[in-house]
Every structure is written in structure tokens, then in C-alpha cells.
Amino acid sequence: MSGSKEVVAVVGMGAAGLRAAMLLHEAGYQVELFEGRHRLGGRLHTVDEGEGCLFEAGGEWIDGDHHRVLNLLASMGLEPLPAPVWPKTVIYQGKATNEAELWTDAFEDDLRIESMAKEMTSELATPGWKSKTCLEWDNTPLDRFLAENTRSMRGNWWLTAKNRSDEGDDLEKIGLLGWLCGFRMYLDRDGDVMSAYRFPQGASAFCEMMLNSTGKEVQFGWCLERVNQAGSQIELVFDKGLVKVDRLVLAIPPRAVERVIFEPPLPPSNRCSLEACEMSPAIKIAWHFEESWWLEKNWGGSMLCDLPFQQTWSSGLKEGSSQASGVNPAPLLTTYICGQAARDYAALGDPVRAALYDLAKVHPEASQTFKRGWCFDWVKDSFAGGAFSHLAPGYVLQHQEHISSQFGRVHFAGEHTSEWVGFIEGALESAERVFSEVQQSELN
Ligand SMILES: Cc1cc2nc3c(=O)[nH]c(=O)nc-3n(C[C@H](O)[C@H](O)[C@H](O)COP(=O)(O)OP(=O)(O)OC[C@H]3O[C@@H](n4cnc5c(N)ncnc54)[C@H](O)[C@@H]3O)c2cc1C
Incomplete structure (x- = not known):
């Protein structure tokens, strides 16, 4: 040196x-x-509220092709925590299924959009901003592209919900070209490696x-x-x-x-x-319950839905030096809300209970076993100014x-x-x- x-x-x-x-x-x-x-x-902010309540208020998931993160963890001798294997519940207009058994119309729309996107990425230059011939795509909002190329309302909702979760904002705020540049990063994916891991110990x-x-x-x-x-x-x-x-x-x-x-x-x-x-308005609300009532319903806690809170997952991390020996995680669910709905919840006096009230409409156990909760509004955090760009x-x-x-x-x-x-x-x-x-x- x-x-x-x-x-x-x-x-x-x-x-x-x-x-x-x-x-x-x-x-x-x-x-x-x-x-x-x-x-x-x-x-990146792991919160410890005691009683085994250890959870991520900010960035949480590592995709299987996020090699820099995974390699850095490996160089520190840390094993990433694999995500739970339960399929995500999907609820639209009062009807429930899960990701592995998606409604045919939604699945067909998903496949069509995926194959269109794949073809379109072949026209992109590297880096994306050199794609000077793609001006129209750059000016097209993603919601318009989906509206024009999906055939069912359910398919349109499904693609909107999925992409809003990834982008962190409503799709009229997302440009088609930018979305395609992101889509291109995943083309080499082998199987489903989205949200594959979390950080051990947070x-x-x-x-x-x-x-x-x-x-x-x-x-x-x-x-x-x-x-x-x-x-x-x-x-x-x-x-x-x-x-x-x-x-x-x-x-x-x-x-x-x-x-x-x-x-x-x-x-x-x-x-x-x-x-x-632009920074995405995304908030996280963590709920602490007396028990993991969702497991008794044979459900892992992950859901994508057309209710105002949009999405949930089970979020408790184990405390202590290793997952095997650490304190058991508390029964925690996180709801992750993006776009205008996030702003609407955050503007309420008590967003934690407001979202819980909405959850209890589909899962009454939620209000019966609720103990306490926390809301993280990254838009109001002046050091961040939003969740992510x-x-x-x-x-x-x-x-x-x-x-x-x-x-x-x-x-x-x-x-x-x-x-x-x-x-x-x-x-x-x-x-x-x-x-x-x-x-x-x-x-x-
Ligand atoms: C709710 C939420 C969920 C997310 N989920 C995921 C996920 O699942 N997977 C994923 O990969 N990513 C996720 N992200 C995004 C991920 O967390 C961020 O992309 C990443 O952590 C950003 O790192 P950074 O270093 O660029 O910025 P930051 O983490 O924001 O770091 C910038 C630092 O600068 C400091 N700072 C700001 N202004 C000043 C100043 N004037 N002087 C001195 N210091 C200053 C800030 O306090 C901060 O510590 C999520 C983010 C949020 C908020």
C-alpha cells in the first residue's frame, strides 16, 4: 500500500x-x-422492538441474481436466509388463489407481456440511455402499455400489482423504457429467484x-x-x-x-x-400479533391483493448469532404499500390500525390477536426522501x-x-x- x-x-x-x-x-x-x-x-434499517420483534423497516430482500450482495455476504462468512417456500396468496375482487395456481386469464396476460418485453429488450442499447431510437417507449407510461396489451381486467390488475410492488410507485409514474431496462437485468434468470433471500441477523x-x-x-x-x-x-x-x-x-x-x-x-x-x-413513495407497516394465526390457516403470510394495503409477508427475523441458535422470531407480518395508497395511509392519524382494520376484513384473526405495530414512512424521512428511485x-x-x-x-x-x-x-x-x-x- x-x-x-x-x-x-x-x-x-x-x-x-x-x-x-x-x-x-x-x-x-x-x-x-x-x-x-x-x-x-x-x-437498510433493522428494527429491534424487543420480545423477539426483529424486522426490516427498509430494504429486505435479495434476489438470487444480486451477485454483488451474495458475494459480499459470502466473503463475510454469512449465509443468506432463504425465503419461506409458501406460495403467495392472490386476492382479486373477493376471489382467492395463489401464485402457483394463477387464474388462466391473468397467467396468459402475464406470459404475453413477458414475451413482448423480451422481444422489445433486443432493441435496447447498453446502457439503456443510449437507446436513442426508443423515444416513444421512454415517453410511454407503463400503465398505458399494460392497458393496451392485456386482455382481461384480472390480468391487467395482476401485472399492475406485481410491477407496482417492484417499482414502488403507481405505474403511470413509471416509464416503459426504464421498466424494460430493469426487465433486461433479469433475462438470464434461472427459475424464480425474486426475493429469494434475506440478510441473516438483519x-x-x-x-x-x-x-x-x-x-x-x-x-x-x-x-x-x-x-x-x-x-x-x-x-x-x-x-x-x-x-x-x-x-x-x-x-x-x-x-x-x-x-x-x-x-x-x-x-x-x-x-x-x-x-x-423520482423516489417511490413506499411505506412499511409491521404488525406484532400474539400468535402466528396465519400458519394455523395453512398460509405463509405472503399475499398480493386488491385491498388498499396491497401486500403482506411474514417478517420476523431470528435474534442471536445464528438462525439455528437464536431467539425465535415474534409473530410479525409486514405490509408493504406503494404509490398513492402509501401516501393515503401515511396521512392518517394511525396508519398501523387503519391498515390492520383493512386486513381484518379478510382475516378477522388479525384484529383479535393484534398487540402493537410500527409504520415507516420513507417519504417523510428527510435523509431518504422516498423509498428508492x-x-x-x-x-x-x-x-x-x-x-x-x-x-x-x-x-x-x-x-x-x-x-x-x-x-x-x-x-x-x-x-x-x-x-x-x-x-x-x-x-x-
Ligand atoms: C421500504 C423499503 C423497502 C425496500 N426493499 C428492498 C428490497 O427488498 N431489496 C432491495 O434490494 N432494495 C430494497 N430497498 C432499496 C434499498 O434499501 C436501497 O436501494 C439501498 O439501501 C440504498 O442504499 P444507498 O447507499 O444508495 O442509500 P441510503 O441507504 O439512503 O444511504 C444514504 C445515506 O446518506 C445519509 N445522508 C443523507 N443526506 C446526508 C447529508 N446531507 N449528509 C450526510 N449524510 C447524509 C443518509 O442518512 C443515509 O445513511 C428498499 C427500500 C425501502 C425504503
Whole structure:
């Protein structure tokens, strides 16, 4: 390792910032770490409410083809937790089935959309924003595409519900081209590897391990307000003081970057891309029950439905050093709600009980055995400004290229700057990119 490497500040200790810090530290850079909150992880946040109530308030699932996350876990000697094998219940207009026995009309629509999407992806360039001939797709909202290409109302609802859950917002807010770029990432999938795993002991423990591998301390409660670039140094103004470094890796979400003052100012292309980058309004509500009543109904707890709360799953994680020896998880269900419905619940005085009331319409046991619950509204969280980014109509061709553009000695990381937009995998991908940018810039 060379002692003459640059001093790099990493601001934002979510998955992206932590991974960037690891890579830079391993390569011999002197890293200085800052975080506005008083905890690690950002949108990875494992909550422990006692009585075995351990659950994820933010990012939770790892898809089987999220190789960066899986490899990093493996390098830490951690086994990802396989998802439960119960098929998801599907409820539409009072009729119930499950994912494995989907209604024929919905299944046919699903297959048709999948095969259309596969064919359309062959016209995309890499990266997606180079697909200049796909302007019409970029301007088409996904809901319109589905309305025009599904044949049954049930099929249209099914595809809408599934995709809203993945995108985190209502489908008029999602551009067809951006959706196709995401779809393309899954083309090599072997079988159903969506939501295949969770973090053993929770995502926060994973973040702690990332930090520990750097041996560095984080300055918590340091909120970046201003970046002054002049000459070969960069001056960072935090609410707690001023720091001078050689380079900055800025791993904070778009709404948070927008609040930072840059001198000289950010070029218009960077600024516009940040403003156009939309964050999904998604909330999570966790309910703690006296017992796992759903298991007695021979149901695993996972559901996609046309009720206002949209989706549920069983969310308890085991406490302790291993899944085999840890404290048994408490009976917990999570409901994950996206789009306008999320805003509507969050605006209510007591979203936990409001959603429980809706759940009890289909499962009366829910209100009979309810103990307590918690709501996590990521839109109101000023450090996040939403759950995760998505590609709005018109965004890919006009803006996506610029969101990750290096600006002098400032390098932008975070899931919103990646190809795996919205995912933990994307946060790690962005860390790899900024790491090579820093190395390259030092050589130049
Ligand atoms: C409800 C929910 C469910 C999700 N589900 C999944 C899932 O199942 N699978 C999946 O892969 N992904 C999921 N995600 C997305 C995933 O959590 C994120 O993509 C990922 O964690 C983002 O990491 P990041 O490092 O880019 O940003 P963040 O985690 O947001 O990290 C940014 C950090 O910067 C800090 N910060 C902000 N402003 C400042 C400032 N001015 N100064 C200093 N620090 C600042 C923040 O406090 C934060 O710690 C979900 C997210 C949510 C919210």
C-alpha cells in the first residue's frame, strides 16, 4: 500500500457509501467517513422492538441474481436466509388463489407481456440511455402499455400489482423504457429467484460488518451542507464543522444531494437529472400479533391483493448469532404499500390500525390477536426522501446518463446512479463505479 494515496471523504453511510469505503480502504486510500443520521445503513434499517420483534423497516430482500450482495455476504462468512417456500396468496375482487395456481386469464396476460418485453429488450442499447431510437417507449407510461396489451381486467390488475410492488410507485409514474431496462437485468434468470433471500441477523448487521472491515470510525450526526471545490482540494462544510480532503464520494439520495450547495455550482445536466429522478413513495407497516394465526390457516403470510394495503409477508427475523441458535422470531407480518395508497395511509392519524382494520376484513384473526405495530414512512424521512428511485417517463433518454457524472473531485454513488436502480445491488454496483473513477482520476 502506498502512503501517498489521496484522502477521500465518503459522505452517506448507506450500502453504497460503506462499500465504497471498503474498496477505497482496501486499496490504501485514507478514507474519512461521515453520516448525517446517528446510525449506519440509511435505507437498510433493522428494527429491534424487543420480545423477539426483529424486522426490516427498509430494504429486505435479495434476489438470487444480486451477485454483488451474495458475494459480499459470502466473503463475510454469512449465509443468506432463504425465503419461506409458501406460495403467495392472490386476492382479486373477493376471489382467492395463489401464485402457483394463477387464474388462466391473468397467467396468459402475464406470459404475453413477458414475451413482448423480451422481444422489445433486443432493441435496447447498453446502457439503456443510449437507446436513442426508443423515444416513444421512454415517453410511454407503463400503465398505458399494460392497458393496451392485456386482455382481461384480472390480468391487467395482476401485472399492475406485481410491477407496482417492484417499482414502488403507481405505474403511470413509471416509464416503459426504464421498466424494460430493469426487465433486461433479469433475462438470464434461472427459475424464480425474486426475493429469494434475506440478510441473516438483519441488514443492519451486514452494514456493521462492512464498516468493521475498514477499521474506521464514522462521524455520526454530520450533515453535509456545502461543497467548495478550488484547486487540488475540496472543502466540505458540515453542520458540525469544516473538513478539507482531496476527493469526495457523495453517497446520499437525490433529494439530499439537491439540498447541498456546490461552489462552483453543479452543471445544469447534473442538477436537472437529480430533480427528474423520482423516489417511490413506499411505506412499511409491521404488525406484532400474539400468535402466528396465519400458519394455523395453512398460509405463509405472503399475499398480493386488491385491498388498499396491497401486500403482506411474514417478517420476523431470528435474534442471536445464528438462525439455528437464536431467539425465535415474534409473530410479525409486514405490509408493504406503494404509490398513492402509501401516501393515503401515511396521512392518517394511525396508519398501523387503519391498515390492520383493512386486513381484518379478510382475516378477522388479525384484529383479535393484534398487540402493537410500527409504520415507516420513507417519504417523510428527510435523509431518504422516498423509498428508492425509479425511472419516470422521459427520464432515461434525457437524464439518466448525467445522474452519475463526476463533477471535478466529486463522485456520485447510491442506488439511483446504478443500472440496478432501486436495489441494494445497485448501491454496491455504484460503489464499484466510484472506486474505479477515483483510481482513474488519481492516475490522470
Ligand atoms: C421500504 C423499503 C423497502 C425496500 N426493499 C428492498 C428490497 O427488498 N431489496 C432491495 O434490494 N432494495 C430494497 N430497498 C432499496 C434499498 O434499501 C436501497 O436501494 C439501498 O439501501 C440504498 O442504499 P444507498 O447507499 O444508495 O442509500 P441510503 O441507504 O439512503 O444511504 C444514504 C445515506 O446518506 C445519509 N445522508 C443523507 N443526506 C446526508 C447529508 N446531507 N449528509 C450526510 N449524510 C447524509 C443518509 O442518512 C443515509 O445513511 C428498499 C427500500 C425501502 C425504503
